[in-house]
Amino acid sequence: MPALNASATVVVIGAGAMGAGIAQVAAQAGHPVRLYDNRAGAAAQAIDGIDRQLGRLVEKGKLDAEARSAIVARLQPAEAIEALADASLVIEAIVENLEVKRGLLRQLEALCSADCILASNTSSLSITSLAAGLQHPGRVLGMHFFNPAPLMALVEIVSGLASDPALAQCLYETAKAWGKQPVHTKSTPGFIVNRVARPFYAESLRLLQEGAADCATLDALMRDAGGFRMGAFELTDLIGHDVNYAVTCSVFDAYYGDFRFQPSLIQKELVDAGRLGRKSGRGFYDYAEGAERPHPAELASDASVESCVVEGSLGVAEPLVQRLREAGVNVVRRDGTGLLRVGDAVLALSDGRLASQRAREDGLANLVLIDLALDYAKAARLGISCAAATSEAARDQAVALLQRAGLKVSQLADIPGLAVLRTVAMLANEGADAVLQGVGTAADIDLAMRAGVNYPQGPLAWADAIGLAVVLRTLENLQAAYGEERYRPSLLLRRQVAEGRNFR
Ligand code: NAI
Secondary structure (H helix, E strand, O other): OOOOOOOOOEEEEOOOHHHHHHHHHHHHOOOOEEEEOOOOOHHHHHHHHHHHHHHHHHHOOOOOHHHHHHHHHOEEEOOOHHHHOOOOEEEEOOOOOHHHHHHHHHHHHHHOOOOOEEEEOOOOOOHHHHHOOOOOHHHEEEEEEOOOOOOOOEEEEEEOOOOOHHHHHHHHHHHHHOOOEEEEEEOOOOOOHHHHOHHHHHHHHHHHHOOOOOHHHHHHHHHHOOOOOOOHHHHHHHHOHHHHHHHHHHHHHHOOOOHHHOOOHHHHHHHHHOOOEHHHOEOOOEOOOOOOOOOOOOEOOOOOOOEEEEEOOOHHHOHHHHHHHHOOOEEEEEOOOOEEEEOOEEEEEOOOOOHHHHHHHHOOOOEEEEOOOOOOOOOOEEEEEEOOOOOHHHHHHHHHHHHHOOOEEEEOOOOOOOOHHHHHHHHHHHHHHHHHOOOOOHHHHHHHHHHHHOOOOOHHHHHHHHOHHHHHHHHHHHHHHHOOHHHOOOHHHHHHHHHOOOOO
C-alpha cells in the first residue's frame, strides 16, 4: 500500500512534547494537520511553539519565510474531538496509560471513517492490547517516533497481533515520505530500540557498581574507544533517571523478570534521592554552577619502547599494527594465537575471561588485556586490565606501547569483558534474540539503533566485524564468570557461528 497522499488530513492527539513534534513533521510534509489536546489552549500553544521554532530555522537560513508560513497555516488546533472526524490518519500521543488510550481509541472508532488508520506513539504499551475489543482492531498500529520528533530520523512501525499488514506498509511508506527512516517491528516489550539498548545502560551501571572504574572513565571509554556519542552516565543524566529507570523496569517486568533486563540498584538509589540528572541539577554528575566535571583516569608511562612482536592475527584489533608502524615502532610478526608482546608484557584482546584467570589458564606471564574499540585505527583511548601477577614494569611497557600509537590508556579493575567489549557483545546478543523472535530483521535492528539512538554502528554488523565466534566466546566466558543467565548467548548467535554465517 502506498504512502498517504499529502492532501490527506492527519490528526494528532496530545499536544505535549511528542504530539507537537509529530504535528510539525506531518505539516512539513504537506499534510493539513489538526492538533487536539483535552487541556484547553494546549494545542494552540503548541502551534505557537512550532511557529517560534520554525522562526529560528528561518533566522539561521535553514528555512525560508514563505515555507514557515505555509507549514504553520497547515496546522490547526481543534477545539473538540468531534472536529476530527475527517481524518485519514490519527496519531495519538497522549498520556502513557493503557486504559486512557483505549478509551480514546474507542471514541475515535465511533467518530472516524472505517478506513482511517489509528496510530499510537506509545513507547511501552502493547499495540495488541490497545486494539483489543475494537470493532476494527486491524487499523490500530504503533507509529513510534523518537524525541525530538522533527530531528530524530527513526520511526518504529509497530504491528500488533491483529494489525493489517497493508496498513503497516502504508505507515512505513508515509513515514518515508515524511523524510524519516521507518522500520517494521512487532508489538513486543520495548519494540526494537528500547529493548536492544538496555545493555548499553545496564553494563556500565554494573561496571560502576562492581568498582571497575568511575563514571568519567567509563563514559570516556564508551566515547573515545566505543565511538558512542555519550557514555551511559552522561546519557542517563540527560534522559533523566526517573524516565530511564522506568523504561528498564517496564521491559524487565514485561519479560517476566528476565535477568537480562534487570534494573540497577544504583540507578534506583539516584531516583530515590531525587538525583534525576541534568533536570534536577544532579545525577551521576553535578550540574551546579561552577561544579567541576571529573576527569577520566589515565595511565602515563615514560618507558621507552622501540619494538614489539605480533604473534598471529590480532583480529578486529589488527589496525593497531599499522598504527604502531606509522608511529615508528618496529613490529616483528610471527605465527601465533593473537598476542602482542612488548618487553615483558603480553597484550591480548579480552575474550570475556578475567585477566588473572586467562593468565593462569593460558600460561601467560604479565598479561595485559585490551578492550574493544570501534576502530583501532582511529580510537583516541583504549581500556586495559591486568592480571594480579602482572608486574608494574610490564604494565608500564604495555602503556608506553599504546601511547606510542597515540592512545590514551585507562585501566579498569580485572573485570570480565572490560567495558566496550562486554557492552557491544550484549547489545549484539539482544539484537540477535530480537531477530530470532521475529521482532525485526537484522538490517532493521541495526538501522533502528543507528537512527534511533545514534549508535556508531549497528550492533549486529558490529558483531560481524568483531567475529561472531569471538562475541560468542566472550558471552560464554561472561556467563561462566558471573554464573548468571543474564549473559546467556542467544540461540541465533550460536546458530550463526555453527553455520559459519554472519548476521548481515
Ligand atoms: P506529554 O505529557 O508532554 O504530553 C501529553 C499531552 O497529552 C498533554 O498535553 C496532555 O494534556 C494530553 N492529554 C492527556 N490525556 C489526553 C486525552 N485523553 N485526550 C487528549 N489529550 C490528552 O507527553 P509526551 O512526552 O509528549 O508523550 C506522549 C506519548 O508519547 C506517550 O505515549 C509517551 O509514552 C510517548 N513517547 C514519549 C517520548 C518522549 O521522549 N517523551 C518518546 C516516544 C514516545
